[in-house]
Amino acid sequence: MIKWYTVKVKYNKKGKEGEDSKRVTESFLLPAVSFTDAEARIHKEVGQTADGEFSVNAMSVTEIQDVIRNTEGGQWYMSKITISYEDNDKVTKVKQNYMVEGMSVQQVTNSIDEKLSDAMFDYETTNVALSTIIDVFYPDLDKEISRTSMGEHLENSIIEDAE
Numbered sequence: 001m002i003k004w005y006t007v008k009v010k011y012n013k014k015g016k017e018g019e020d021s022k023r024v025t026e027s028f029l030l031p032a033v034s035f036t037d038a039e040a041r042i043h044k045e046v047g048q049t050a051d052g053e054f055s056v057n058a059m060s061v062t063e064i065q066d067v068i069r070n071t072e073g074g075q076w077y078m079s080k081i082t083i084s085y086e087d088n089d090k091v092t093k094v095k096q097n098y099m100v101e102g103m104s105v106q107q108v109t110n111s112i113d114e115k116l117s118d119a120m121f122d123y124e125t126t127n128v129a130l131s132t133i134i135d136v137f138y139p140d141l142d143k144e145i146s147r148t149s150m151g152e153h154l155e156n157s158i159i160e161d162a163e
Contacts, residue, residue: 004064005038011054021051030137045137065096074103080127
């Protein structure tokens, strides 16, 4: 089963042209099947941008329903929504978290509304807060992928990496 992992990494970040590298600790979000898989993936991703050695300082499972990327870029926001639906004459409420990239809280809220425009349930955005996540590493973020096909994609990429 695929889960989202938040991984904190301490490394020397390459500076822009003419600038020295700087020691930073940053948080990243990525999908993986286990802590071991998440660590292997973060080594692959951060290894491309790190200047020298780096270390994984912390790793945790993060409850994320979906990730919404903005083509214009921006910062990452953690958005919480409450879904309401009727079940046997009772109103049931379910809370879900979305990681949304955007330039402002309003743009993030609009992205969620667009994403859930065809939903067959009522929902309310209850919180939008700037996240400490610097980037989300996910190869097919621009494609609409279900959790099942995402798992198959990740399993296939793991097999390809092992070969």
